[in-house]
Amino acid sequence: MFALVVGLYRAVGRPEIRDGMFSYQGPATTAIQAALDACSQLPAAYGSLEQADDEQGDLDFDFRLPGNENGRFYPDVREFVQRNGSLGKGRFPRNVYIQKLEWADCDGTLPPSIQQLIRLCRLIELLAQLAVGVDRESNPDGFNLFFAMPPDGDKPPRTFLLATRVEPALADYPLPHLSLLEEILDSKNEGKAHLSERKLMIRMAVASVIEKHEGEPGLLAVVRDWREVLATYRANLQTYVYRFSFDRVRREVAQAELDYGSKLSGVLGDIAGKMLALPVSFAALIPLHTAQSRLEASVILLGLFVVTIILLLVLHNQRLQSERLLHSFHVIFDEFKAKMRTYPSKLQSLLQVTINQVDEQGRMLKRTFQVLQWLAWLPAFLACAVIVFKYL
Incomplete structure (x- = not known):
């Protein structure tokens, strides 16, 4: 309904508003007459005709504008x-018209x-x-x-x-x-x-x-400073996301290192328990040296070879297990290494230290297996030397 009031105001050429009222004196055009007829049927809350004369095709009227929630006119913003x-x-209020902008909310x-x-x-x-x-x-x-x-x-x-x-x-x-x-x-x-x-x-x-x-x-x-608010928020969000991501990476690195260390300790513990048979092999050289017959010496020598083969098989199995652990560790850390440049320098150094330590452990473990394999063969070689020296 307020749109009808705005339509009448515009139809009469947007005249000056004084004391909440505008006036019109002039010819009764079809557009003005139609707008006036429409507004004359409106409830009083939407404005009213204060005076209206219609003589010989001319109009002379005053229209009092609404001043409530049903409509308000304002000179400017x-x-x-x-x-x-x-x-x-x-x-944002409804039913408003701003004269300077020539705008109503119904537009x-x-x-x-x-x-x-x-x-x-x-x-x-x-x-x-x-x-x-x-x-x-x-x-x-x-x-x-x-x-x-x-x-x-x-x-x-x-x-x-x-x-x-x-x-x-x-x-x-x-x-x-x-x-x-x-x-x-x-x-x-x-x-x-x-x-x-x-x-x-x-x-x-x-x-x-x-x-x-x-x-x-x-x-x-x-x-x-709304742009500053957004910039501060985005900076804090980026920091939070990075920190959250880096904390997660730290936890994953620590967990992978802990898992690898515990499993590696288990492998080394198994080796230590099973290599206790090695001193027994060296001790067997004494009865071999004091054997009274070739048959007795042959039985002792055969026993030494059986123990040596068993030790070598155990070492080979443990070496394969440690290699699998090392491989799984590198599979996990290859993902971290691929993204290393995106991490902070502190996290990069932590990752690099961990990788270097694991690589060093791998090399040390490899050398340990090589030494243990030679030690496992040594009693058999010494037994052969005793047999050759004593009976040949």
């Missing part, structure tokens, strides 16, 4: 902002300044959802929003008040990427990972801007 406290609560297009005010209302609505506390009643022209900063070193926790009263100057600043805040606060995304951390980070970004410009209206600082 500044007046519109100053007289609408609902903007400070994130609600299909939005002037840039109106677009900015609508985005500002949306920002206030989102900030009310983001704040740690909201006072909706004490301020008739806006909310009192509370944002907090956690303790930082010697600084205790701090709380900041953000009053959302809208001033005309706020319409001069763009508000890009509000969709980021909408996405974070959308209830559909509640199940996404790290959403609470993202809320905390953007809340802290808003609080840091308020703190930086303490002493001036907080909403002006947030709107003017």
Whole structure:
């Protein structure tokens, strides 16, 4: 219905408005007559004809404009902002006409300044959802929003008040990427990972801007430095993601190192237990030397060869097992090595030290197996030497 009032005002050429009323004196064109007839049927809440004369095809009337929620006329954006406290609560009023812009909310297009005010209302609505506390009643022209900063070193926790009263100057600043805040606060995304951390980070970004410009209206600082809020949030998010990723890598590296170490210790423990038979082989050289017959010597020699073969088979099996462990370790760490350049220098050095230590362990283990294999053969060689020296 308010659109009919706007249509009449435009049909008569947008005359000057005085004391909430506009007047028209002139010919009764078809468009004006149709608009006037439509408005004459409106309820009184949408305005009324104060005086109307229709003589010989001419019109002379005064129309009193509405001044309530059913319709209001404003000379410019500044007046519109100053007289609408609902903007400070994130609600853009309906049934309005701004003379300087020649715009009504029933029009299909939005002037840039109106677009900015609508985005500002949306920002206030989102900030009310983001704040740690909201006072909706004490301020008739806006909310009192509370944002907090956690303790930082010697600084205790701090709380900041953000009053959302809208001033005309706020319409001069763009508000890009509000969709980021909408996405974070959308209830559909509640199940996404790290959403609470993202809320905390953007809340802290808003609080840091308020703190930086303490002493001036907080909403002006947030709107003017909205790009800084987004930049701070993105920097904190990147730091958090990297830290989370690096902590996960550290845990995986430590777990892989622990698993490898425990399994390797098990292999070495098995070797130590089974190589206890080696001293027995050396001890068998004494009865071989004191044997009274060739048959007795042959039985002792055969026993030494059997023990030697068993020891060699055990060593071979343990060597294969250790090689499998080493291979599995490198399979796990090849993924880390491929991404090493993306890690911080501290984590790179940790990875490199771990890889170098494991490689050194692998080489040492290989040499240990070689020495043990020679020691396993040594009693058999010495037994052969005793037989040759004694009976040949």
